Amino acid sequence: MENIIHVEHPLLKNLITKLRDINTEGYFFRKFLSEVGRILLVEALKDEEMIEVEINTWIGNSKFPALKEDRYVFIPIMRAGLPMLDGVSEILPKSKAGFLALKRDEETLESHLYYDRVPDLTNHVAIILDPMVATGGSLDYAIRVVKEKNPARIISLNVIGAPEGLSRIAKKHPDVKVYIAQIDKGLNDKGYIVPGIGDAGDRAFNTE
Numbered sequence: 001m002e003n004i005i006h007v008e009h010p011l012l013k014n015l016i017t018k019l020r021d022i023n024t025e026g027y028f029f030r031k032f033l034s035e036v037g038r039i040l041l042v043e044a045l046k047d048e049e050m051i052e053v054e055i056n057t058w059i060g061n062s063k064f065p066a067l068k069e070d071r072y073v074f075i076p077i078m079r080a081g082l083p084m085l086d087g088v089s090e091i092l093p094k095s096k097a098g099f100l101a102l103k104r105d106e107e108t109l110e111s112h113l114y115y116d117r118v119p120d121l122t123n124h125v126a127i128i129l130d131p132m133v134a135t136g137g138s139l140d141y142a143i144r145v146v147k148e149k150n151p152a153r154i155i156s157l158n159v160i161g162a163p164e165g166l167s168r169i170a171k172k173h174p175d176v177k178v179y180i181a182q183i184d185k186g187l188n189d190k191g192y193i194v195p196g197i198g199d200a201g202d203r204a205f206n207t208e
Helices: 010-020 026-044 082-091 137-147 163-172 200-205
Strands: 004-006 051-057 060-066 072-078 099-104 111-117 125-129 153-161 177-183
Touching: 004 163, 010 026, 010 153, 010 177, 026 082, 026 125, 026 153, 026 177, 026 200, 072 082, 072 137, 082 125, 082 153, 099 137, 111 137, 125 137, 137 153, 137 163, 153 163, 163 177
Parallel strands: 004 177, 072 099, 072 125, 125 153, 153 177
Antiparallel strands: 051 060, 099 111
16 A cells, blocks of 8 residues: 555544544544644655745845645535535635535445535545545545546545555545544444544534
């Protein structure tokens, strides 16, 4: 699974432990998801091509390296991916955003799209934000939808995943780089990640 990059860092491990804690309140759960997204983005863009921009400094105008921020389009998978958008947008404030909403059928474990507000992605880098990669169904579906928008390339930032789902993505989308903070043991009989962090959307927004 060469396109699956497990980002191992003490700060990420510390944040994952906080996310696993059932006593972590919704507000802090969202903050921790945001921080994980921020750290993953730093890793994902470490080899990005830069442009030169001229800026006005305290000693006059001069040129310096910068990212072409508006080239990046962040696409959170609603609801759970929304907190990650906060963190990454703070790093690249001139970036754009699109939104996808998918719902998993709890009997078949298949995903269904019910909201698509992703713009045309021609010449843009699409960065999908989705905390959980369980069976891989939702991420697989999201990637297929995003590919139809003609992006220059696709990156996926994910907080926690199971080997089953990551293997599915690696096989179906070897052209998509997946940066993930934690790979857990596997799935239970209901398709949930074990030990996981529970339902990220419910926990982030205090719903059941």
